Amino acid sequence: MITTVNPATGQQVASFEAHTETEVDQILTNAAKAQVQWRTVRLEERVTYLTRAAKILRERQEQYAQMITLEMGKPITEARSEIEKCALTLDYYAQHAGTYLAPETIGTQAEESGVVFEPLGVVLAIMPWNYPFWQFFRFAAPALAAGNGAILKHANNVPQAAIAAEEILRDAGVPEGLFATVLVDSSKVAAMIADDRIAAVTLTGSTEVGAIVAGQAGNSLKKQVLELGGSDPFIVLADANVKKAAEVAVKARFTNGGQSCVNSKRFIVHESVADEFVEYFTDGVAALKVGDPTDDATQIGPMARANLRADIDDQVQRSIKSGAVLKLGGTFVEGDGFYYAPTVLDQVQPGHAAFDEETFGPVAAIIRVNSTEEAIRLANQTEFGLAATVWSEDRETARQVVSQLDAGAVFVNGMVASDPRLPFGGIKKSGYGRELSSYGIREFTNIKTVWYGPNYNA
The missing domain is CATH 3.40.309.10 (Aldehyde Dehydrogenase; Chain A, domain 2)
Known part of the structure; x- marks a missing residue:
């Protein structure tokens, strides 16, 4: 059972049945199938879903802000700002993903030689409770725009936010199965990381958990982005x-x-x-x-x-x-x-x-x-x-x-803040990889070299 407790009162306000192993298996199958089709959709069309999701967030800002406050205690004014920041980031990638993912021509013998950016597959996102909407959408906006699918394993004290994330993308028209939330105990995560239907992993959380997830993903030779603790x-x-x-x-x-x-x-x-x-x-x-x-x-x-x-x-x-x-x-x-x-x-x-x-x-x-x-x-x-x-x-x-x-x-001469225009991430035990900006959208892509020989245009 996954429960949510109002930290302002200490009282339980909701509970949800955890997904069974069979249900998780079906979710992964659906995501893998949907992503194979999604990657063939023109980028110009993919980003329209981001714009729709941004519109939904703004229309339901108060509803979702109240949800954040109820589940993790954030002051309501900050919760409203969190929702708006998510919408801004979705709009940002809708506008700039085409530029960030455009093929790059390299000066070789054939003009078409260069680098292309292709999706990796389905990415497992393990997200924390402290910014329950922002942490997810700052990952999802670039990952989906790049042609990936996504599975969200959220912190178990914010299940309503996790369910809402799925609701928002579904209502925005994102193809069925491409994104889903899984409600499971943390002990079930290792099996998902090892599953062949998961191509990569992103985690925002503690350094201790990051080390565990990095080891699990490393054993399966899967790409990771880790945003961990800080002092x-x-x-x-x-x-x-x-x-x-x-x-x-x-x-x-x-x-x-x-x-x-x-x-x-x-x-x-x-x-x-x-x-x-x-x-x-x-x-x-x-x-x-x-x-x-x-x-x-x-x-x-x-x-x-x-x-x-x-x-x-x-x-x-x-x-x-x-x-x-x-x-x-x-x-x-x-x-x-x-x-x-x-x-x-x-x-x-x-x-x-x-x-x-x-x-x-x-x-x-x-x-x-x-x-x-x-x-x-x-x-x-x-x-x-x-x-x-x-x-x-x-x-x-x-x-x-x-x-x-x-x-x-x-x-x-200013306070640290994340901005979709700037890469975000750390070094040492604060993790590795980057989110946001052009660097973030390319983290979950295959940076593929394509070389054409001198006789290609003959």
Whole structure:
């Protein structure tokens, strides 16, 4: 049985029968058959389904936003933005897929020689709960446009979002069977990965799960794209606009209740401006409204699950015991649901849990440094490498820092955000491969070389 619990109340709101092995087998068969036909459909026609799906998302924005809020506790205003972002991405690939997948001519003896981009087949998408619509559609839009089929195995605490994804694409007219949601326990995923009807795998999730999935897919020699954990540094140099940096830092850390791989997590601040930054930042965090996520005024809702709240509290308490200074929060919020008070830890150092581990919740760690060199060293002193932020008023200084950071993306004087125009992904234990942009649409294609000899045109 797959169940969904409202994290604002702790009460179960729905349950669904898991698919049987026979049902999963039929789903995979249907997807494989549908994809063989889908790949022959002209790209210009395939992208029309993306446009239709975008229209459906906008028409049902409030319905789906309420669903997100109910299942994982995201404040309703952020949930609405998530739906719109999905629609924008579908529209983006409808407009640009033709350019990104156009054959490339290489300067050989025959003008037609070059590279073509062909679909791999059916891709298994293993997706997380924190952005239940966005994480799926940012994969599905380019994958379907490229001619692939898709099977969604969503996190089991957001089954309604998983079912809705299938509903949206079906209502958009996507051929029957080409895409389907499977409701199964995580223990059933390995068999799907190994199945010959699955050509590739994409996962957004924890580093621990990523390693398991990578091993399973590797055993079957199947392509993978992994977007995993992060401990993103937010570097504030001595010449930064401190007030603006602190203002953006509050949003960068506490969007989605801090439950995002690309939330800034470690705030590495030059000592000369640290006191000023901490004051602005702490005041901003203290002003955040915690409450009912269905209320438009709420900025911090509950954490998605009770165990996640317990984990983040354990991390906070261990950090304090190691010497971190609690400036704000650090407690459960009384009442129903899985609420945790927005928390600020100062004087965090390597060896503290809030520095060494990914903090997946409404907790910020402030690390003070005495030089730009120390800021870079500590920023890179992590097993992760997803994204980073640099604040400096000097362009050349910022460029030098950017060039030395181990990250898949670096944002200067702004918060990290995914954008369909830009590739998204990490290095080290944050995963590999890229989503979005031209790079993302080509991840699940066969980049095929086609060479014609000199007598071809004879």
